[in-house]
Amino acid sequence: MTWQINALVALHWRDWNGEWVAFDVGSGQTHQMDTLTATILMLLETAPASQFELAMLTADALSIPNDLTFSTTLSGILDGLRAAGLIESLAQ
Numbered sequence: 294m295t296w297q298i299n300a301l302v303a304l305h306w307r308d309w310n311g312e313w314v315a316f317d318v319g320s321g322q323t324h325q326m327d328t329l330t331a332t333i334l335m336l337l338e339t340a341p342a343s344q345f346e347l348a349m350l351t352a353d354a355l356s357i358p359n360d361l362t363f364s365t366t367l368s369g370i371l372d373g374l375r376a377a378g379l380i381e382s383l384a385q
Contacts, residue, residue: 295383296371297341302379304338306331317379324377329355330370334379341383344371 298304303318313331315324326334329351336342336350348367352359374380 295341295343296337296347296375296380297383298334298337299378299381304334304379306335315379320378324379329366330374333367333370334374337380344368347371 301319304315305318307314311328313326313328315326315334317324332351332354333347336347342350344367348359348364351367352363357363371380
């Protein structure tokens with residue numbers, strides 16, 4: 294499955310020592326997240342990506358292992374971002 298930022302989402306970012314806040318202009322909502330989640334969302338702002346691609350890009354960006362534990366964590370983060378309306382799957 295390929296993920297992308299929801300077309301209605303426009304984010305403005307702030308970072309306070311690893312605690313990230315993204316304000317969504319479209320909905321008026323503010324979302325607080327950790328560095329891992331923020332990195333994933335910022336990568337998707339750049340371009341749509343599959344979970345496999347996101348795992349590689351995120352692990353590389355944060356210098357963390359791209360292993361089974363990370364894959365499970367990534368799945369949960371993507372589910373949460375989808376539930377919050379920030380991302381959507383790309384129609385294929």
